[in-house]
Amino acid sequence: MIILAFFLAHWFLSLFFQTFFLHRYASHKMFKMNGFWEKVFYFCTFIFQGSSFLNPRAYAIMHRMHHAYSDTEKDPHSPHFIKDVWGLMMKTKNIYLDYRKYKLEPEPQFIDRYPTWSFIDRFGDLWITRIFFVAFYIGFYVVFANHWYLWLLLPFHFIMGPLHGAIVNWCGHKYGYSNHDNDDHSKNSLPLDFLMMGELFQNNHHKKPNDVNFAQKWFEFDPSYPIIKVMHKLRIIRLRKV
Template identity: 25%
Template structure:
């Protein structure tokens, strides 16, 4: 096990072509981030606190944040680490959309580009710029190179062959409506159940507001940050089990808050594997979920750890 120090960063770590492509601020993202963070601060107001809200928060983190993002978007769609029936895959994608982290094609393409140019100037969120850039800054500017047809052809052609995913790309409002619908259902269902139990409109409204603030707003912001932490913390702080051609680290804290994604150097060492666990104490709860699906007959072709049989640089780019 090789213990490493934080890497040195530089604001000049983007190539000239990359700097030319990121010269326009993406105000829609910035305003969305600002509004959601401000609304999530409502958790600190006593009126919105309830233990039911806290339960809704953690349940949402697992259902939407872990099943949707690292398990479906990352391991299933991006790396093909396992397969499920199409109906279940689409269901997982809907869960991911409820975390407001873009459409599957965009998420997959960005992450595949990251693996193809990890910690190089063309890496979308290289930490060699600085921590802020790797964590959130890269999302706050428009990158023209990531909106071209050739970019999608290279990095996510297989994803866009699915009519549902192509529909989401061509009808971007559908993504927003899915998120808003799930948020509205959180409030309305919570209010209906609370009113049926309590029989008091004011108390039911307070409970519904609590579950909405904790289960939707705070959960969405929290899942954003734990996802972004894989890009930032896990490429700056931690230790390395494998000598990969990047700065990926195994970070126990990120692994704890993401269900295993923080064993990031292990992932870069064998990107196709469904498991990120190479030592007994590197617990990978997301992999255990995948194995549970396999046991139920809902997951097949679960890719085992097999670094000696696969190239370290495996990434599903430009499939034919």
């Protein structure tokens, strides 16, 4: 089924570049890459997140705050001070826009060492750009959606990036099991985290924030890790020694 394949491709490609480029690279610098590959992955993040493209600088600042102030009132996206998932998304959006628009300066420890590309940052944030992606998604469904219920998937394409973030931050700090006492509410929500490409091993990640493999127990599997290892072997990236 073409629509289902399109939805799954958008889901996992958007999610992969969020965890690989925005999270593990821009926020944590778990590996190095040269300028050419940084631009390639920057562009891929823009294309596959599409209408919900997240600026790497703003993302990195907020994620570093999340680790520094995990599950406290200064955490920009802790679920423990918000009534529901929608409220969490709105709070995160407002803080994100403050950093994206340079209305708010981050604390010194959260500044620098994140990738920037002024053209993509400006172009990806334009309403006309986001509307173009929305129109593309709608057009694809007009051509290929041959059952009414397939249209129920369409709105998820519009907000794919923030949706992934909301799932990770809400579920990863409320539901699941803990391997470590991190003095916060971080949890591992899925023992086999293929649905979120390893992102729901939050408890493991908060214990070892610079470890590129988010899985730690024998029954845990981080689907992004083997891909990253292959990139390392191909010398596309160079993993840091933890």
